[in-house]
Amino acid sequence: xxxxxxxxxxxxxxxxxxxxxxxxxxxxxxxxxxxxxxxxxxxxxxxxxxxxxxxxxxxxxxxxxxxxxxxxxxxxxxxxxxxxxxxxxxxxxxxxxxxxxxxxxxxxxxxxxxxxxxxxxxxxxxxxxxxxxxxxxxxxxxxxxxxxxxxxxxxxxxxxxxxxxxxxxxxxxxxxxxxxxxxxxxxxxxxxxxxxxxxxxxxxxxxxxxxxxxxxxxxxxxxxxxxxxxxxxxxxxxxxxxxxxxxxxxxxxxxxxxxxxxxxxxxxxxxxxxxxxxxxxxxxxxxxxxxxxxxxxxxxxx
Amino acid sequence: xxxxxxxxxxxxxxxxxxxxxxxxxxxxxxxxxxxxxxxxxxxxxxxxxxxxxxxxxxxxxxxxxxxxxxxxxxxxxxxxxxxxxxxxxxxxxxxxxxxxxxxxxxxxxxxxxxxxxxxxxxxxxxxxxxxxxxxxxxxxxxxxxxxxxxxxxxxxxxxxxxxxxxxxxxxxxxxxxxxxxxxxxxxxxxxxxxxxxxxxxxxxxxxxxxxxxxxxxxxxxxxxxxxxxxxxxxxxxxxxxxxxxxxxxxxxxxxxxxxxxxxxxxxxxxxxxxxxxxxxxxxxxxxxxxxxxxxxxxxxxx
Numbered sequence: 060x061x062x063x064x065x066x067x068x069x070x071x072x073x074x075x076x077x078x079x080x081x082x083x084x085x086x087x088x089x090x091x092x093x094x095x096x097x098x099x100x101x102x103x104x105x106x107x108x109x110x111x112x113x114x115x116x117x118x119x120x121x122x123x124x125x126x127x128x129x130x131x132x133x134x135x136x137x138x139x140x141x142x143x144x145x146x147x148x149x150x151x152x153x154x155x156x157x158x159x160x161x162x163x164x165x166x167x168x169x170x171x172x173x174x175x176x177x178x179x180x181x182x183x184x185x186x187x188x189x190x191x192x193x194x195x196x197x198x199x200x201x202x203x204x205x206x207x208x209x210x211x212x213x214x215x216x217x218x219x220x221x222x223x224x225x226x227x228x229x230x231x232x233x234x235x236x237x238x239x240x241x242x243x244x245x246x247x248x249x250x251x252x253x254x255x256x257x258x259x260x261x262x263x264x265x266x267x268x269x270x271x272x273x274x275x276x277x278x279x280x281x282x283x284x285x286x287x288x289x290x291x292x293x294x295x296x297x298x299x300x301x302x303x304x305x306x307x308x309x310x311x312x313x314x315x316x317x318x319x320x321x322x323x324x325x326x327x328x329x330x331x332x333x334x335x336x337x338x339x340x341x342x343x344x345x346x347x348x349x350x351x352x353x354x355x356x357x358x359x360x361x
Numbered sequence: 362x363x364x365x366x367x368x369x370x371x372x373x374x375x376x377x378x379x380x381x382x383x384x385x386x387x388x389x390x391x392x393x394x395x396x397x398x399x400x401x402x403x404x405x406x407x408x409x410x411x412x413x414x415x416x417x418x419x420x421x422x423x424x425x426x427x428x429x430x431x432x433x434x435x436x437x438x439x440x441x442x443x444x445x446x447x448x449x450x451x452x453x454x455x456x457x458x459x460x461x462x463x464x465x466x467x468x469x470x471x472x473x474x475x476x477x478x479x480x481x482x483x484x485x486x487x488x489x490x491x492x493x494x495x496x497x498x499x500x501x502x503x504x505x506x507x508x509x510x511x512x513x514x515x516x517x518x519x520x521x522x523x524x525x526x527x528x529x530x531x532x533x534x535x536x537x538x539x540x541x542x543x544x545x546x547x548x549x550x551x552x553x554x555x556x557x558x559x560x561x562x563x564x565x566x567x568x569x570x571x572x573x574x575x576x577x578x579x580x581x582x583x584x585x586x587x588x589x590x591x592x593x594x595x596x597x598x599x600x601x602x603x604x605x606x607x608x609x610x611x612x613x614x615x616x617x618x619x620x621x622x623x624x625x626x627x628x629x630x631x632x633x634x635x636x637x638x639x640x641x642x643x644x645x646x647x648x649x650x651x652x653x654x655x656x657x658x659x660x661x662x663x
Binding site for chain 1: 621
């Protein structure tokens with residue numbers, strides 16, 4: 060198993076996920092853009108817009124390599140002279156029309172340095188416009204099962220990592236209900252490279268069943284102006300997270316990646332109203348109240 | 362002339378500008394929010410929404426002080442132990458309804474360290490949704506006159522500074538048609554502190570006549586869906602600049618400022634369409650073509 064096998068598996072995952080999403084959406088197909096990176100490598104961006112379920116979404120695959128520029132070293136907190144890197148991964152963000160269907164994000168990635176160091180990273184997290192407790196509990200229990208099959212410590216560790224990572228300090232709120240997040244997956248022995256990759260594969264394969272469940276549960280719920288306005292507000296926080304904090308976006312822009320592929324995570328439309336605070340005791344206020352760290356979703360009574 | 366006099370002048374400038382903008386808009390009034398900063402100081406945010414001319418805009422005043430945290434030192438490229446800072450300024454961003462009226466931004470600021478160092482900064486720049494060459498030439502000639510009254514080198518130097526600063530490398534485009542930008546205004550002798558402040562005052566006072574001229578020239582032009590869609594697209598680039606590159610936003614978030622005051626520059630609504638490129642030979646494509654550095658607007662034949 061070398062970097063090319065890993066990249067190939069990621070590329071095939073992209074195909075399977077896109078086929079599954081086209082079938083789920085039912086209203087349109089993905090368009091495909093191949094791109095090359097000046098400096099080495101490239102990718103394939105697959106975009107879906109104005110479907111039946113999905114307003115805008117992207118499933119990106121990339122495999123890039125080249126000289127590790129100082130800016131990237133800085134963002135990786137690595138100092139090396141004359142090192143080359145190889146990075147491959149699949150990244151997904153979907154923005155649905157229906158405000159009761161959540162925004163979903165999934166990423167699996169592999170990184171290798173020419174000095175022999177390598178690691179996997181990834182995760183899956185959900186940003187509901189409206190938090191539905193049953194869905195959140197179901198989602199976290201699903202993730203826990205996936206994790207538990209690989210290592211008894213994975214879920215607790217990676218759930219906390221997601222809470223800490225998908226957090227907007229300037230808003231003092233989480234991006235959504237979290238999920239799992241991990242990076243530099245090297246420390247949790249006795250799992251070897253094969254075993255780590257197996258876990259990353261399992262995370263990748265969990266995307267379609269998770270999103271299908273959450274989307275089908277809510278895609279036909281009716282909504283109006285109020286719900287759409289709240290959706291646009293929630294999306295603005297998504298923009299803030301991705302442009303201010305997201306390390307993948309930062310790595311992409313710093314490594315001179317293809318901008319439209321990096322920013323395909325941006326929502327189709329977003330709204331900033333000055334000092335918007337939902338009225339007390341509304342569904343919007345209840346959602347706001349769930350946007351915090353350290354909720355033990357898996358053991359929540361509901 | 363000490364820091365308190367400077368802050369007081371900035372505070373009064375905010376009042377004059379808000380009064381002028383209310384009169385110009387004619388449809389609504391500013392709301393006012395006072396806020397305090399944990400760690401020292403505070404400010405007064407004045408917000409206008411859903412006026413006749415302005416869809417959303419903010420005129421902020423702040424005077425903050427306290428310990429210079431490492432993160433702020435980093436963003437200022439300063440290394441000091443146990444230093445305290447004082448910062449005061451006025452900052453404006455206005456988003457009009459009419460796509461033919463530009464977005465405008467103005468900022469004047471003063472910064473002082475407890476070791477005795479101090480400097481002014483500021484600037485004014487314009488982001489038209491549609492570039493109108495006559496307006497751009499008028500605007501830059503106006504700025505050049507303001508600059509020339511204080512130092513023969515100011516305009517050329519600060520115009521280039523704005524070109525370089527208001528630039529989105531990942532889009533390879535400028536934010537708009539630029540203007541002037543300056544920071545750490547200490548080097549251009551023989552002008553003393555009083556003279557530098559006089560220049561900053563002149564920049565602040567130029568805001569109302571400039572915006573009134575540009576707004577009145579276009580506020581009653583008719584527009585439709587196509588122009589509004591393009592406006593939302595242009596605003597998304599404004600969001601990208603402010604969240605990814607703007608040093609004022611970064612300083613504000615890093616110094617634990619009031620988030621809603623820092624992000625009052627965000628547009629009311631913005632749109633991201635995947636890989637949107639205007640059709641050749643349209644007004645939108647012409648505008649796109651003007652979004653580059655080093656255009657000598659003041660000497661442009663038109």
